[in-house]
Amino acid sequence: MTxxxxxGPLGLVWLAGALLWAGKYNTTVDIGRKAPGFTKLPGTDGKxxxxxxxxxxxxxxxFLANHCPWVRGGDKDLLQLVNExxxxxxxxxxxxxxxxxxxxxxxxxxxxxxxxxxxxYLHDPTQETGRQYGATRTPEFFVLNKERKIVYMGLLHxxxxxxMRDGAVHHANGEPTQHxxxxxxxxxxxxxxxxxxxxxxxxxxxxxxxx
Amino acid sequence: xxxxxRDSLVLAACLLAAGCSRLRPITLQQVxxxxxxxxxxxxRGHIVVVDIWATWCPPCIERFPRMVEMHRRYRxxxxxxxSLSVDNREDQAAVEEARRFLQRQNASFDNYLLDxxxxxxxxxxxxxxxxxxxxxxxxxxxxxxxxxxxxxxQFTEKDIEAALQSLSTTAPEME
Numbered sequence: 001m002t003x004x005x006x007x008g009p010l011g012l013v014w015l016a017g018a019l020l021w022a023g024k025y026n027t028t029v030d031i032g033r034k035a036p037g038f039t040k041l042p043g044t045d046g047k048x049x050x051x052x053x054x055x056x057x058x059x060x061x062x063f064l065a066n067h068c069p070w071v072r073g074g075d076k077d078l079l080q081l082v083n084e085x086x087x088x089x090x091x092x093x094x095x096x097x098x099x100x101x102x103x104x105x106x107x108x109x110x111x112x113x114x115x116x117x118x119x120x121y122l123h124d125p126t127q128e129t130g131r132q133y134g135a136t137r138t139p140e141f142f143v144l145n146k147e148r149k150i151v152y153m154g155l156l157h158x159x160x161x162x163x164m165r166d167g168a169v170h171h172a173n174g175e176p177t178q179h180x181x182x183x184x185x186x187x188x189x190x191x192x193x194x195x196x197x198x199x200x201x202x203x204x205x206x207x208x209x210x211x
Numbered sequence: 212x213x214x215x216x217r218d219s220l221v222l223a224a225c226l227l228a229a230g231c232s233r234l235r236p237i238t239l240q241q242v243x244x245x246x247x248x249x250x251x252x253x254x255r256g257h258i259v260v261v262d263i264w265a266t267w268c269p270p271c272i273e274r275f276p277r278m279v280e281m282h283r284r285y286r287x288x289x290x291x292x293x294s295l296s297v298d299n300r301e302d303q304a305a306v307e308e309a310r311r312f313l314q315r316q317n318a319s320f321d322n323y324l325l326d327x328x329x330x331x332x333x334x335x336x337x338x339x340x341x342x343x344x345x346x347x348x349x350x351x352x353x354x355x356x357x358x359x360x361x362x363x364x365q366f367t368e369k370d371i372e373a374a375l376q377s378l379s380t381t382a383p384e385m386e
Contacts, residue, residue, distance in 0.1 A: 025339060027361040069267045100269070131362045137340055160330070162267070165304035172329050202330060205340040205359040207270055210367065 023198050026153055028134025031197040035059075035144045036132035041095070041122040042105065044112045049093075049122055057089035057146045058188045060181060062156075063130060063206065064094045064121070065138035066111040067102045070203035073161035073169045074139050075115045081156065081181060082118045090185055094121040097130035098138075098207055130206055137201035141181050145188040152184030154199030172202070237317065239310045241300060241324045244335045250293075250321065252351060257291040258378045259347040260371065263336065265298045266308045270359075271342040277368045279316050281375070288381045289349070292320040297333075297341060300326055346374045354378060 023030045040048040051059070062078065064071050082092045094117065096103055105123055112121045124130065133142060133153075139160075143152035157176035161169050184194035242250065251259060262278050264271035275294075282292040294313070298305045306324060313322050325332050333339065339360045346355035355374040357366035 028363075067269065127362075134362055136360055136362060162299060162329075164299065164302045165308070170299060170301065200330075200333065200339060202333065203340065204268060205270060205342065205365075206362070207359070208362045208365055210365075 022134075023153060025198060025200045026134040027136075028132070029150055029153070031150055031153070033150050035061075035142070035148045035150050036129070038095075038122075038124065038129040038132075041124050041129070043123075044105070044109045044117070044121040049120060051148070054091045054093070056091040058091070058185050059144040059148070060090065060092045060185060061133070061142040061144065062092065062094050063133070063135040063138050063140045064096055065098050065100075065103045065204055065206070066096070066107050067098075067100060068138045068204035069163040070160060071138050072163040073171075074156060074203075075117075076169065077156055077161060077176070078139070079116065079118055084182060085185060088189065090189070092119040094119055095129055095135075096121070096123045097127045097135065099125065099127070099209060100207070127208055131208065136206050137203040138206060139203050140201040140206075143181060143184040143188060143194070146191075151188050152180060152194045152197055154180060154201045156181050158199075160202040237314045237319055237322065239296065239306070239313060239322045239324050241326045243326050244332065247295065247323055247325065250323070251347065254291050254293075254347075255351040256349055257289055258285075258349060258375070259291050259293060259345075259351075260285075260375070261293045261295055261345040261347070263295045263297060263338065263341050263343040263345070265296055265341060266305055266312060267298070268341050272312070274342055274368065275312075275316055275318070278371075279318055281368075281372065282318075282320055284383050285375060285379070286320075288379055288383060290375065290379060294318060294320065294322045296322070296324045297327075297329055298324060299329070300324055344371055346371070346378060348378055 022028060035051070037051045039050045042048050096108055101107065108121055108123060139156065141152070141154060141156055142150055145151045157180055158178040159171040159173035159176040161171045164170050180196050180199055183196070187194045264275065266272065278292060296309045298309050300306060309324065338358055342359065344357040344366065345353055348354045357370050359365040
């Protein structure tokens with residue numbers, strides 16, 4: 001068989017694999033899959049961090065972008081999430097993978113200081129972490145359990161917030177009533193699966209450089 | 212006499228402005244999802260390009276001039292361009308910004324503002340986010356759904372143009 005003839009079957013195998021791993025909305029990873037690692041990403045704290053550095057039972061990764069009104073609108077809710085699990089074995093980590101100047105250092109440091117981010121905020125200039133998680137929105141959340149398997153991905157809660165032109169925050173569905181990340185973290189801490197494991201993330205599109 | 216001078220000046224200004232020759236007012240019409248579908252159905256017989264955008268989406272804003280330029284090149288080849296803003300219709304400043312942006316861009320095609328809750332809008336449109344571009348054939352069937360939903364394969368302007376070339380038998384040369 002010539003080399004060319006292999007592409008058809010190999011393509012099908014790749015497609016089957018991609019579909020097998022994909023979630024309902026996420027095109028790359030699925031619930032229950034081992035969370036992709038990341039290594040030595042620079043943080044707004046001046047240090048570098050790897051996924052393996054976090055010893056907490058639960059890790060919440062959230063893909064963010066300073067420029068995005070859905071991130072700015074949700075900042076307050078995010079701070080509240082971190083405060084809610086203070087003293088518990090939970091680590092929240094923000095990840096920026098866009099390459100726009102307003103989404104990278106030092107704009108990240110400025111934004112983190114202005115809002116008072118109470119969690120690590122890392123940048124991946126290779127965008128590889130975003131690609132491996134299939135993250136295409138900001139904000140987009142991933143909850144990892146003690147075994148570092150993905151147990152939830154998608155929205156923070158059922159009423160994503162957008163910052164309006166006048167600076168006011170507008171929740172799309174009023175006061176949130178379903179707190180997906182909070183509930184998934186609580187379930188993971190209790191060693192249980194999340195009742196809602198995947199939702200359709202809402203926000204700005206992550207722009208990946210063409211390779 | 213004054214009227215004629217004024218008309219001549221307006222005509223000259225329009226001829227100078229690219230794409231203004233049709234003298235079509237640029238408007239932004241607020242429509243429900245169902246109404247939008249009806250408007251799309253009314254375009255059957257044309258190839259239709261729908262650009263889903265918002266003023267809060269930098270890639271949409273950056274791409275928009277290219278859409279206007281494609282519209283200029285394809286409009287005489289049976290292709291209709293439609294823009295659909297998903298800006299928050301309750302944010303008057305954003306709606307006004309969208310209107311002004313379309314005017315600045317001289318977007319002389321059908322421009323709509325979706326009158327829907329954004330989560331429901333994305334569900335109904337079957338997209339995760341914007342920018343997103345849909346292309347419909349002359350029978351009104353959606354043939355291309357170009358999105359940024361897959362990090363391994365986000366669409367570019369070239370994909371829009373390639374889709375247009377495949378749908379239109381009289382398409383101009385790609386630029």
